[in-house]
Amino acid sequence: MGIARFIIRRLIFMVFLVVGVTIIIFFMINVIGDPIELLMAERPGITQEVIDNIKSYYHLDRSFAEQYLYWLWNVLHLDFGLSITYNLPVGGMLISWGWETVKIQVPAILISFLLSIVLAVTAATRQYTKTDFTVMSSALLGRSMPGFFLGILLILIFSYWLGIFPSYGAHSTRNMLMNSALLDSLWHMVLPVMMLSCFNTATLTLLIRSNMVDVLRQDFIIAARASGLKNSRVVYGHALKNAIIPALTYLAILFGLMLGTAPVTETVFSWPGLGFLYISAIQQLDYPVIMGETLIITLMLVMANLLTDIAYVFIDPRIRLE
Amino acid sequence: MRKMTSANENTQDFSGSSLPRQRRHGMWRLGWQRFKRNKTGILGLSLVSVVFFFGIFGPSLAPYAPDDQTAMLEYRSKSPPSWKNLLGTDRMGYDIASRVMYGARTALLVGVGSMLVASIFGILIGGFSGFAGGMSDELLMRFTEFFLVIPVFVVILVMVRIFGIAVVGTVFEKIPYLNLSCIVIILGVFGWPPIARIGRAEFLKLKEMEFVEAARCLGAGRMNIIFRHILPNALPSLIVIIALGVGQSILLEAMISFLGFGDPKAISWGQLLFFNYEFLKIAPWASIAPGMGIFIAVLGFNLLADGLTDAFNPRLKE
Numbered sequence: 001m002g003i004a005r006f007i008i009r010r011l012i013f014m015v016f017l018v019v020g021v022t023i024i025i026f027f028m029i030n031v032i033g034d035p036i037e038l039l040m041a042e043r044p045g046i047t048q049e050v051i052d053n054i055k056s057y058y059h060l061d062r063s064f065a066e067q068y069l070y071w072l073w074n075v076l077h078l079d080f081g082l083s084i085t086y087n088l089p090v091g092g093m094l095i096s097w098g099w100e101t102v103k104i105q106v107p108a109i110l111i112s113f114l115l116s117i118v119l120a121v122t123a124a125t126r127q128y129t130k131t132d133f134t135v136m137s138s139a140l141l142g143r144s145m146p147g148f149f150l151g152i153l154l155i156l157i158f159s160y161w162l163g164i165f166p167s168y169g170a171h172s173t174r175n176m177l178m179n180s181a182l183l184d185s186l187w188h189m190v191l192p193v194m195m196l197s198c199f200n201t202a203t204l205t206l207l208i209r210s211n212m213v214d215v216l217r218q219d220f221i222i223a224a225r226a227s228g229l230k231n232s233r234v235v236y237g238h239a240l241k242n243a244i245i246p247a248l249t250y251l252a253i254l255f256g257l258m259l260g261t262a263p264v265t266e267t268v269f270s271w272p273g274l275g276f277l278y279i280s281a282i283q284q285l286d287y288p289v290i291m292g293e294t295l296i297i298t299l300m301l302v303m304a305n306l307l308t309d310i311a312y313v314f315i316d317p318r319i320r321l322e
Numbered sequence: 323m324r325k326m327t328s329a330n331e332n333t334q335d336f337s338g339s340s341l342p343r344q345r346r347h348g349m350w351r352l353g354w355q356r357f358k359r360n361k362t363g364i365l366g367l368s369l370v371s372v373v374f375f376f377g378i379f380g381p382s383l384a385p386y387a388p389d390d391q392t393a394m395l396e397y398r399s400k401s402p403p404s405w406k407n408l409l410g411t412d413r414m415g416y417d418i419a420s421r422v423m424y425g426a427r428t429a430l431l432v433g434v435g436s437m438l439v440a441s442i443f444g445i446l447i448g449g450f451s452g453f454a455g456g457m458s459d460e461l462l463m464r465f466t467e468f469f470l471v472i473p474v475f476v477v478i479l480v481m482v483r484i485f486g487i488a489v490v491g492t493v494f495e496k497i498p499y500l501n502l503s504c505i506v507i508i509l510g511v512f513g514w515p516p517i518a519r520i521g522r523a524e525f526l527k528l529k530e531m532e533f534v535e536a537a538r539c540l541g542a543g544r545m546n547i548i549f550r551h552i553l554p555n556a557l558p559s560l561i562v563i564i565a566l567g568v569g570q571s572i573l574l575e576a577m578i579s580f581l582g583f584g585d586p587k588a589i590s591w592g593q594l595l596f597f598n599y600e601f602l603k604i605a606p607w608a609s610i611a612p613g614m615g616i617f618i619a620v621l622g623f624n625l626l627a628d629g630l631t632d633a634f635n636p637r638l639k640e
Binding site: 013014017020021024025028029032034140141143144145146148149152153155156160257259260261263264267278279282283285290293294297298301302305 | 473475479481483488573583599610613616621624
C-alpha cells in the first residue's frame, strides 16, 4: 500500500473518531442532562417566554439527531454557537482563552524537551555513575509526581513562603512587575510552566536516556570513535541524532495532549485558559462551550496521532503499512 | 528428612527426577528471584505494601473517626501537627492523619476495582482478537484504537458530571458511595485498551508456540488452550500493565476529585486536597499529607511495574 492510501485511510478513521466522540458528549449533555433546567435553577425569575426563546434558539425543542446535525452543520461553517453562561460566541472565546493555555503549555513542552536532552545525554554518557543514578532516580520520582500536588507544593514554597512568584492568575490587576505588562505576564507564567514541565521532562529523560544507551553500544558509534572523531561529535552528532527520533514522536503526542492536561494545571493556578473554561462549562452544562472545546481537544489529539503514524513511516521505511 | 522425600519422589517418578514438580511454577519462581535483586522493584513493592497496610488496617488504626469534629469545639481547627493530632487538623476540625488513613482504602478500592473491570474487558477483547485473528481482530483493534485516541480524561469529567445529575430523584440515589462506584466503573471502562493491546500481542505470539501446538495435537479444546495454556503464560506481561493501571487509576480519581467532580461522601486523597485547597496558606499540612499519599501510591505502583518488567522480560532491559 502506498503512503498516500495509508494517510487517506487514517484520515477517514480519524473523521469517524471525531464524529464519534462529539456524538457521545452531545448525547450525554442533551439527552441525559438538561442545560435549560440548570439555567432555570440558577435564575428563578426567568419567564416561560424567555425559556422558549432560548430553547428554539439552541434548537433544544427538536429531536436529538436534528440537534446534533444543526450543531455539526454550524461547526462546518465555523460557527460554534453562543455560550449559554457568557453570552459570547464560542469561537472567539476559544481563541482568546486558548491563547492563555498555549502561553504556558508550549514553553513548558519546549523547555522540557531541551532540558531532557541535556539530562539524558549527561546520564547516558556516564552510565552507572553517581550522576546517572541521580538523574535516573529524580526522573523516576518526577514521573510519578501528581501534577496538581507538585503545583500545590510550588505555590506553597515559591509563593507563600518565599514570596517570589504569584500564586494565581495570568496578570496582575495593579502593581505590575516593573510596570511592564510583558514582564508581569512572564512572572505569572513561571510556576505553571514549572509544574507542567516536570512530568514531561521526567518521561522524556527516561526515554531518551534508554535510547541513547542502546545507540552508544552500536557498531557505527564504535566505528566513529575508532576513526578518531571527537567525543562530543560522536555523542551529539551521531548518537543523539538516532536516539532522539522516538522522543520527537512523543513530542507530537505532548502537543496533542496539551488541552487534555490543561484543566488540572489551570485549576491549581486559577489560570484563565481553556482548561479552566472547560471545568466551569461542565459545571454549568454550557453545552456550546463543552462541545466546541471537546471538538478542538479531540482534533488536536487525532492530528498528533496521525503525525506520529506518518513520521514513523518516514523514519523507518521497514515499518509495514497495514 | 528432606532428602528422603525427594528420594521417594525420584523412585515414584518414572522420568527419574522431580523436575515436573519444580517446573509447575518455574516462571513465577524465576521471576521472583530476578525481582528480589532489583532495588527499584523492591522499593515499589514496599511502598505498595505500605498503602495496602493502611488500606486494610487504616480504619482500625486511625485515632479519630473520619467525621469527628471535636477539635473544632476545642478551637483546635487548622492546628499544626501536634501529639494530639499527628498531622494536624483541617478547617473543619477533622484529624488529617485519620482521614489520610481512610483515604488509603478508597484509593485501593478505586485502583484495584477499576483495574478489575478493565482487565475483564481487556483480556477478553485482546485475547479473542489475538487468538481469532482475521476480520474480527481488525475490527476489535480499530475499536481499541478509538478508546486509545479519544481524550479520555475530559470525557470522564463530562460523564461523571452528567451521571451526578441523572441519578437525582431515582432509586439509584440511595446507593451509598454511588458517585465513587460510578467513577470506578468509568475508569475501568476507559482503562482496558492498554491491557487489550498487550493481551493481543501475547496471544498472537503464544498461539504459534510449540507447546500450544502440542496441546492441540493432544486434542485439547479451544477453551482449554486459551485458559490453561496461553493465558497463564500471558499473565506476567498483563500483570505489569495492570500494576501500572492501578497507579494511573488512583491518580485519575484524585484528579477528578481535586477538580470537584468526586464523591463528596467518600474520603479520598483527591477529595481532601479539593476540600483543603482554599486554606492552603493557613493550613498547608492539610494538603501536604493527602498529596504525599497519592505520590507514594502512584510511585509504588510505577516502580513495582518497572521491577516486574525487568523480572519477567529480562531481555528487554539490556
